[in-house]
Amino acid sequence: MKAVVLSEWGGVENFSIQDVPKPIIKADEVLVKVNAFGVNPADFKTRTGITPYSKKYTHPIILGWDIAGVIDEVGSDVTNFKTGDAVYGMVNFPEPGNAYAEYVASPAAHLALKPTTLSFEEAAAAPLAVLTAWQALTEHGHLKAGEKVLVQAASGGVGHLGVQLAKALGGYVIGTASGKNEAFVRSLGADEFVDYTQNTVEESLGDLDLVFDTAGADTIFASASVLKSNGRLISIAYAAMDKVLTMRPDIHAERILVHTSGDDLRTINKFIEDGKLKITVSQVLPADQIADAHQQLESRRTTGKIVLTF
Ligand SMILES: NC(=O)c1ccc[n+]([C@@H]2O[C@H](COP(=O)([O-])OP(=O)(O)OC[C@H]3O[C@@H](n4cnc5c(N)ncnc54)[C@H](OP(=O)(O)O)[C@@H]3O)[C@@H](O)[C@H]2O)c1
Known part of the structure; x- marks a missing residue:
């Protein structure tokens, strides 16, 4: 599969698109075929290598936590999702989420069904x-x-x-x-x-x-x-x-520090479905423009959210 790989901690010049093995899921996880992934300031802080989060990664370093996509495979202990479900979530935060990739292994507990009123891009922008x-x-x-x-x-x-x-x-x-x-x-x-x-x-x-x-x-x-x-x-x-x-x-x-929760996302889904919560996506960029996305976020001048797609 394709992924945005960070060759070493530091600047955006260390990003490249590479072929890496698809993740193998554990019993409590699902494999998500990612339609869009989101970026957050925590991503560029982690990229520099100075945050506590950075120390938890091994190579190849794949950043990111926010995804939206379709379930491709379901772990043996997972009962609340099935193959083909459209889902979104913040995966494993603050542990590595490996979200800048075509496929992501996520604990089922970190995901919720994507509201049908949201596009995959809007859903990927939302979780964190x-x-x-x-x-x-x-x-x-x-x-x-x-x-x-x-x-x-x-x-x-x-x-x-x-x-x-x-x-x-x-x-x-x-x-x-x-x-x-x-x-x-x-x-x-x-x-x-x-x-x-x-x-x-x-x-x-x-x-x-x-x-x-x-x-x-x-x-x-x-x-x-x-x-x-x-x-x-x-x-x-x-x-x-x-x-x-x-x-x-x-x-x-x-x-405070945000914690991952599929249950909270299910509660939030009601506000989205009732039209009380709209996700503003200011830009959808191709994955190979990850450097641009990080630099814009670092400027602290972006409005709403930026998402990327492969
Ligand atoms: N602890 C946690 O769990 C947690 C979770 C999420 C985020 N965070 C942190 O929270 C911060 C915000 O995250 P974010 O994703 O919302 O950032 P963001 O999208 O990059 O925020 C950008 C916005 O901030 C506004 N802004 C910048 N300086 C401002 C000021 N002095 N007064 C008022 N508005 C200002 C800008 O508006 P103008 O262009 O109009 O100035 C811009 O629209 C980041 O530092 C992030 O790392 C922490």
């Missing part, structure tokens, strides 16, 4: 980002209807799904991005928009119940400052929460 947004807002953020929630970087891969899920859960939602993304963020259902290049959130906002910060060091202290006492700050891109809590000891501040 949508699981992150869902777990941040519900499992960690405990968002309740009527609460005011700020989503920092509302136009990004995670943020654009966070805005829609927060809205679907009954929140009053404020999103931040630069002005070129205002119409997009409002189209997702945001009640208010703050252009961070023109205004600070501290000038515009205060007394919020929840902040979902997907932007990181640039925004985290502003995020903390606009919460009410006992408000919740859930971060995915900034880890030094002790510094945040020194500034605002009266809030709950937590950095």
